[in-house]
Amino acid sequence: MRTPESVMRAVAAALTLLAAFLSAGRAAAQFSAPPPSDLSDAVQVDEINSPTKALLERAKANSVEKQWDEAIDTLRQVMEHDGGKLIQIDSRRFVAVREYCQMQLAEMPPEGRALYRSRVDALAKRWYDAGLANRDASLLGRVVDQFFVSSWGDAALMALGEIALERGDYQEARWCWERISPGLRAADGQPLRRSLRVGQSAPAEPRNGSGELGAPNEVAAQSPRWLAYPDTKLNLADVRARLVLVSIMEGSLARARVELADFVRRHPEAKGRMAGREARYADTLARLLADAEARPQSPAMKDWTTFAGSPARTAISAEPKSLGNLAWEIPLGDGKPFQADANSLHSWPRNRVAEEQSALLSYHPLVVGNLVLVNNVDKVFAFDLRTGEPAWPVAAQQSPDAPAREPGEIYCGTKVQELQQDLVGDENLFRALGVPRFTMTAAGDRLYARLGSPVTGHPAAAPFGSGSSYLVCLDLAAQGLLVWRVPGDKARNERWAYEGAPVVAGNNVFVVMRYSDVRPQVHVACLDARTGALRWRKLICAAESLAQGQAEEITSNLLTLADDTLYLNTNLGAIAALSATDGEVRWVSTYPRARRTAGEPLRISANCYRDLNPAVYYRGSLFVAPSDAPGIIALDAATGALLWKSNFDLLGPIVHLLGIGADNLIVSGKRICWFDAVTGKVVNYWRDDTTSGYGRGVLVGNEVYWPMRTQIRRCKQQIGDHGELDADEPIELGRFDPPLTGGNLVAANGTLLIATPTKLIALGPGKSATPPAEAILTQANAAPRKNASAP
Numbered sequence: 001m002r003t004p005e006s007v008m009r010a011v012a013a014a015l016t017l018l019a020a021f022l023s024a025g026r027a028a029a030q031f032s033a034p035p036p037s038d039l040s041d042a043v044q045v046d047e048i049n050s051p052t053k054a055l056l057e058r059a060k061a062n063s064v065e066k067q068w069d070e071a072i073d074t075l076r077q078v079m080e081h082d083g084g085k086l087i088q089i090d091s092r093r094f095v096a097v098r099e100y101c102q103m104q105l106a107e108m109p110p111e112g113r114a115l116y117r118s119r120v121d122a123l124a125k126r127w128y129d130a131g132l133a134n135r136d137a138s139l140l141g142r143v144v145d146q147f148f149v150s151s152w153g154d155a156a157l158m159a160l161g162e163i164a165l166e167r168g169d170y171q172e173a174r175w176c177w178e179r180i181s182p183g184l185r186a187a188d189g190q191p192l193r194r195s196l197r198v199g200q201s202a203p204a205e206p207r208n209g210s211g212e213l214g215a216p217n218e219v220a221a222q223s224p225r226w227l228a229y230p231d232t233k234l235n236l237a238d239v240r241a242r243l244v245l246v247s248i249m250e251g252s253l254a255r256a257r258v259e260l261a262d263f264v265r266r267h268p269e270a271k272g273r274m275a276g277r278e279a280r281y282a283d284t285l286a287r288l289l290a291d292a293e294a295r296p297q298s299p300a301m302k303d304w305t306t307f308a309g310s311p312a313r314t315a316i317s318a319e320p321k322s323l324g325n326l327a328w329e330i331p332l333g334d335g336k337p338f339q340a341d342a343n344s345l346h347s348w349p350r351n352r353v354a355e356e357q358s359a360l361l362s363y364h365p366l367v368v369g370n371l372v373l374v375n376n377v378d379k380v381f382a383f384d385l386r387t388g389e390p391a392w393p394v395a396a397q398q399s400p401d402a403p404a405r406e407p408g409e410i411y412c413g414t415k416v417q418e419l420q421q422d423l424v425g426d427e428n429l430f431r432a433l434g435v436p437r438f439t440m441t442a443a444g445d446r447l448y449a450r451l452g453s454p455v456t457g458h459p460a461a462a463p464f465g466s467g468s469s470y471l472v473c474l475d476l477a478a479q480g481l482l483v484w485r486v487p488g489d490k491a492r493n494e495r496w497a498y499e500g501a502p503v504v505a506g507n508n509v510f511v512v513m514r515y516s517d518v519r520p521q522v523h524v525a526c527l528d529a530r531t532g533a534l535r536w537r538k539l540i541c542a543a544e545s546l547a548q549g550q551a552e553e554i555t556s557n558l559l560t561l562a563d564d565t566l567y568l569n570t571n572l573g574a575i576a577a578l579s580a581t582d583g584e585v586r587w588v589s590t591y592p593r594a595r596r597t598a599g600e601p602l603r604i605s606a607n608c609y610r611d612l613n614p615a616v617y618y619r620g621s622l623f624v625a626p627s628d629a630p631g632i633i634a635l636d637a638a639t640g641a642l643l644w645k646s647n648f649d650l651l652g653p654i655v656h657l658l659g660i661g662a663d664n665l666i667v668s669g670k671r672i673c674w675f676d677a678v679t680g681k682v683v684n685y686w687r688d689d690t691t692s693g694y695g696r697g698v699l700v701g702n703e704v705y706w707p708m709r710t711q712i713r714r715c716k717q718q719i720g721d722h723g724e725l726d727a728d729e730p731i732e733l734g735r736f737d738p739p740l741t742g743g744n745l746v747a748a749n750g751t752l753l754i755a756t757p758t759k760l761i762a763l764g765p766g767k768s769a770t771p772p773a774e775a776i777l778t779q780a781n782a783a784p785r786k787n788a789s790a791p
Helices: 004-031 050-064 068-082 097-106 110-134 137-146 153-166 170-178 192-198 236-250 253-266 281-294 773-782
Strands: 086-090 093-096 271-274 277-280 325-331 366-368 371-375 379-384 409-412 440-443 446-452 455-457 469-475 481-486 496-498 503-505 508-515 521-528 534-543 559-562 565-569 574-579 585-590 616-618 621-624 633-636 642-645 654-661 664-669 672-676 682-685 698-700 703-707 711-716 727-732 744-748 751-755 759-764
Touching: 050 068, 050 097, 068 097, 068 110, 086 097, 093 097, 097 110, 110 137, 110 153, 137 153, 153 170, 153 236, 170 236, 236 253, 236 271, 236 281, 253 281, 271 281, 277 281, 366 440, 366 744, 371 440, 371 446, 371 759, 379 446, 409 469, 440 503, 455 496, 469 496, 469 508, 503 559, 508 559, 521 565, 534 574, 534 585, 559 616, 574 621, 616 654, 654 698, 698 744, 703 744
Parallel strands: none
Antiparallel strands: 086 093, 093 585, 271 277, 325 759, 366 371, 371 379, 379 409, 440 446, 446 469, 469 481, 496 508, 503 508, 508 521, 521 534, 559 565, 565 574, 574 585, 616 621, 621 633, 633 642, 654 664, 664 672, 672 682, 698 703, 703 711, 711 727, 744 751, 751 759
16 A cells, blocks of 8 residues: 655656646747648638528529518527627638628529518618708718618618718728729629739730740639629719729829729710719819829828838838938837747748848837837837937826836836746847737827737647736826726736737727637737726637647737728638728638648748738738738728739749739838839849849839848839839948948838837938937936836
C-alpha cells in the first residue's frame, strides 16, 4: 500500500512534469511558428442553419408549383426570424438572408408578386407617403429593406437617391437608382462603366523589364446575382439621366463621359427637369459635364487624420510649396528599432518587402492642424508641426502621482516593462508571427488609439499570460486629457484583442476585434464615442490563420468606412461589408488562399508581409490585397461581386495600396505600379531593378511620393497617352548632413513627414531655430514634468 508521503511525492512529481510540459509548450508555441502548409479555404460565417435552408428550399419548390401563398408565407417568416444571417448564393459570395428572400420575391412571376403586394402594399404606402412628405430617409429605407418588391419599392428608391444626392452622398444615390431596374446595370450585374470599358482594347500587361508580355488579368466571368426592382413603371430615361448627373457631381468625369454616350444612344430626345429647368437631358448633361471639366479639381486635404489619410483609405494631400529643408527631427521610442522575430523565417521569406527585419517601419503618424501625433506600444506623443517641440509645455495631469513624462508625451498606459512575456529584453523584439504597427485616428478634438500588447492571437494549447490590448480616447482640446479607456483592468479577457486604430462616424467608434481560438474569429465592434461603452459586436468570420493555432500572432486589421458602410479585409480568406448603423453584415466575399504548387512544398510568398492592408474604397469599388493570397482583388462595393483579380507576381512583391490617383490604383513594394482601377490592367510600373522601395508612399497633388533609402521619387499619378511614366526630380535624402533615410511618408499642412525605424523627420520650406532633439531631451530631464498616466 502506498503511504500518504509517497502519494504526495508522486503528485508533486506529476505537477512538476505538467508545469515543465506547459512551459515548453508555451515556449515552443510562442517562439516558433509552424512550418508552412496549405491554408484551408473553409471560412465560417454567421450562416443560417439547416432547418432554415430547408424552409427556403420549400419556398422555392412552392414557387415552382405556383403555390404562392405558401412560398410568400415561408419567405416572410424567414426574413422575420433570420433576416440578419447569411446565405451563400454562389461559390464565393454570401449575402444577408433578408436580401436573398427579396430576390426570391422579385423573381416570382407577376401573379406571385401581385399576391405579395396585396398583403404588404397598405403598410408600405403608409411608410412611403410619410417618408416622402417629411423627407424622412429612415421611413423610406424601411420600405426598401422590408418591402422591396412592394408597389412602392421603386418610388422609395427614387426618393432615397434624391435625398442622398442633396447631402452629397453620391455612392448611396447611385446605388439607390441602379436598383430601380435590372437594366440599369450590365446584364451580368456589373456596373455599367466597367462593362463598357472591359471590351475595349488596352495595353497588354508587362511581364518584366525586358518588355515581355504577361497574361491578362483575370476578369469576373460569373453572372453575379443582385437585387433589383423587377417591374418598375418609372421612366428609365429620368433614372439614367440622374446616374450621369451623380458621376459629374462626384468628379468621376471619365465615367460620366462613358455614361453620357450610352445615355445619348438610348434616349437621344428624352426631356425632363434638371439643373433648375426643363430641357433635353442630353444637352443639359453635356453642358454640366463641360462646366465640370473646366473647373479646377477639388482642393486636396490638409490634415492626415488616420492611416492612409481617410477612413476610405485613399487620400490625396495638398502639394507642399517647398520641401528643400530639414525643419526638424525627433527620436521615436527609445531610439532602438522594433525587430521581426527571426524564428518565423522558416515560414516566411527572409527578406521583408520595403523594410528591414532588424529595423521595422512600424510608425504611422497623424497631422491635425499644427499637431503631429504618433504612438508606440504604450504611449501617445504630440509635437508642434512647425518646430518639432512638444505640443504643450505641461501636459494635462491625469493622476497626482504620475511620473515625469518624455518630451511630447501626452499619455502613458500599460508600461512596456509589464509586457515582458511578449517583449524580450530591450531589443523591441516581439516573439510572435507578425510585427507591431502603430496607428491612430483623430476625429474632431478626439484622438483614438489602440495600445497595449500587440499580440492578438494565442496558441490554443498554451496558457494566457500576455498583457491585453485596449483603446483610449484623448481630448486634444484639453492637451490630451484621457476621456475613456476600454477595457479597464477589471474587464480584461485575454482571448479578445483590439486589432488596430478605429474609424469614427458621428458618435460611433468602430474597431476590429479578434477572438483567439484554434480558428481565430474576426469581429467588428461599435463603441459609444462619448463613453467607450459597447453598442454591438458582430462576427464576420472564423478561419485558419498562418499560425495554425501553434504560435502567437500579431495582426493589425483596420476597417474602411465609406458613407454608411464598413468594409473589412480580414486576411482570413474573406472580405466583408456591414452596415455602420446596426452592424448587419451585407455581404461576405471569399477568395482562394495560399496553396502548394503540385509536387512542391508550400512557398509562402511576400504577400504575407501585407500586415497593415485595409481595403481601399473608391467610388463604388473596393480594392484589397490580402496577406493570405497573392495578387489584388477588386470588388463591386455594393454587392461584393468580383470585378477583377490581378496577376502581377512577375512585377515583384507588392505590400502597400497607396490609393487612387487619376483613375489608377497605385501600389508599391519592391516596385511601384499603376493599375487601371476599372479594368485591372497594368498601365505602367517602375522598371529599374537596381532600386527598391523603402516604406509607404503617399499621394500628393497630382504626384505620388515613393520612398527609397536615399531618395524620394516623385512620379505623376497620370500615365501618359502612350503609356509613358512622367517623373519629376526626386528629393535627394543623401544631401543632408548627416544623410537622411526613407520611411513611411505623411504629407500634410505644407510638411512632409518621414517616419523611420527610430526617428520622425520633417521636411519643409525652411529650417526652424528649434534646438536639436538631444537638447530637448536634456531640457526635459533637467525639469521633469508630470505625465498623463493611465487610471
